[in-house]
Amino acid sequence: MTRHTLRLATGPGAELEASFAALRAELELPGDFPAPVVAEADAAASRLSAAVAAPGAGVLDARDVPFVTIDPPGSMDLDQAVHIARGTDGFVVRYAIADVPAAVVPGGALDAETLARGTTVYGPGTRIPLHPEVLSEGVASLLPGVDRPALLWDITLDARGVQTAATVRRAVVRSRVRLSYMQAQAVLDGEDTRLDTHDELGHDEIASLLDLLREVGTLRQERERERGGVSLDVPEQEAAVVDGVPLLEFRHVLPVEGWNAQISLLTGMAAAQIMLDGGIGILRTLPPADPRDLRRLRRAAAALGIEWPRDVDYPGLVATLDGRDPQHAAFMEEATSLFRGAGYLAFDVERGLPLPDGEGGRRHAAIAAPYAHVTAPLRRLVDRFGLAICVALCAGEDVPPAIREGLAGLPEIMSSTGRRAGAFERGCLDAVEAAVLRGRVGEVFDAVCLEANEPGTKGEILIADPAVRAKVTGTGLEPGERTKVRLTVADVAARTVRFETLAVPAPTHDS
Known part of the structure; x- marks a missing residue:
């Protein structure tokens, strides 16, 4: 996420x-x-x-x-x-x-x-x-x-x-x-x-x-x-209030953050194995991605102009991405939806708190190992x-x-x-987004669609400046595609920001 x-x-x-x-x-x-x-x-x-x-x-x-x-x-x-x-x-x-x-x-x-x-x-x-x-x-x-x-x-x-x-x-x-x-x-x-x-x-x-x-x-x-x-270096959405003025921007993850995170991941994997060998512990688990989501992600890559050869798997593609590229950043945002349903698995074999059979229920899919x-x-x-x-x-x-x-x-x-x-963090950010955008209701922004429902009438969009991720309604929404949206609501008290897609004029014909 x-x-x-x-x-x-x-x-x-x-x-x-x-x-x-x-x-x-x-x-x-x-x-x-x-x-x-x-x-x-x-x-x-x-x-x-x-x-x-x-x-x-x-x-x-x-x-x-x-x-x-x-x-x-x-x-x-x-x-x-x-x-x-x-x-x-x-x-x-x-x-x-x-x-x-x-x-x-x-x-x-x-x-x-x-x-x-x-x-x-x-x-x-x-x-x-x-x-x-x-x-x-x-x-x-x-x-x-x-x-x-x-x-x-x-x-x-x-x-x-x-x-x-x-x-x-x-x-x-x-x-x-x-x-x-x-x-x-x-x-x-x-x-x-x-x-x-x-x-x-x-x-x-x-x-x-x-x-x-x-x-x-x-x-x-x-x-x-x-x-x-796979590790996704998704740009961070950073909110600041400086001299009473709310600001939003994307901060790109530094390489050292990824290397430092690998030490933590290494330790978590070592701990998981010690607990599995001992028959007691608690693991962080994540189910594998749904194949349908992988197919949807390939479509999003195509819409964003990201080449994804058929013989390259998902981790291989991610290794080539750069979060400083807007198209790559939007793709990585969309890719977070592959891995949903993270949880914890507690087990104590001696006390009748069993481990699930097979490796699948014990693994963290994004790490591809017990963790x-x-x-x-x-x-x-x-x-x-x-x-x-x-x-x-x-x-x-x-x-x-x-x-x-x-x-x-x-x-x-x-x-x-x-x-x-998570609800508090997201709610605070929603309030800051509303404060940043409050005076701009009615303005049109360039955006990238991150998520959309099946009819393409509701979804989420990403705006680069200011750094906003928000709900959108309209027509023709397709994950990964660029679109223009109009700001309709920016309510600080309600912590709500809403956009709508621009209506496409109907074709005219000479009589």
């Missing part, structure tokens, strides 16, 4: 603020954390700090490893830190993940609150966190220049980037530098970039690590295509469960009872809270 970035340089203004507040109320999103949750989070923060100062038995001291984090600018809830080195026959990927399982006491107030929230919710100028900030932006976050508890993944790859081994254990780590995607890409491109490294890591060391990230990320992308997986969410525990509840299971299995220990007992209900929790978070 299209990703959205919602940021603010100043306040959104009274009208947008009122629309956001109404949406929060409609969706019954949580507000401040209750006092018992805050008290428990404070106690957890003290406990984590003490554990770092005096690591227990079996906790690896990995503070000598020069980890870096790569995230959107301004991020404080840093779940992951990465380091890559060359090994004897390939590479060693070390991926530190925030040790949220150590912070949450099973059955406590914090545990109950995270079960209710499910995920961090983002909107313009607002963030409704899964955990109190003393944890999510404090002692549990892998901020640079400080020692932190972590769950450290050690993954070895051969020279082609194929995983040969993987394990995870508790550790103490120290990130050296926090990079934004733009900073990381600038370093890779050889630009002179000012970095805050806390005097613990030189520019050349950072550049060397990022070069290895590019090398490993590229190899993993090649292996992804070989197994039939689990384990790399964002500060922002996503399910990752805490997956990490706790993997740590126990790798140590040869029993999975904690509270984790085991909570597995069966976790898919529904993640489904419902994920829908709520």
